[in-house]
Amino acid sequence: MTDTAPHWLDAEEKATWRALTGVLIRLPAALDSQLRRDAGISHFEYQVLAVLTDAGREKAEATAPGHVAEVRRLVFTP
Known part of the structure; x- marks a missing residue:
């Protein structure tokens, strides 16, 4: 029979996991800003x-001619 008990993170793994989740939470807002x-x-x-x-x-230009120009107009033209 196999052991089905969960394998909890040790202290180093926990610290690494918390650091990673912190980056994943803060990075999108920092990039956006x-x-x-x-x-x-x-x-x-x-x-x-x-x-x-x-x-x-x-590919976008071939699929939808004029689309890239429209995206540029909508995004970059004041």
Whole structure:
């Protein structure tokens, strides 16, 4: 019969886990703040634009001609 008792984290693992979860909680807000301050866009908007670069952009342009220009107009044109 196998042991079904949970394997709890030791002190070092617990400290590492807490540090990681702290980063995962704080990082999105920090990235969003920096991008809004430095570029005037949100982290979500940055991620969308990042997908549209290189091969992603070419695919988007081929799939929906004019879409990239519309995204640029909506995001960057004041």
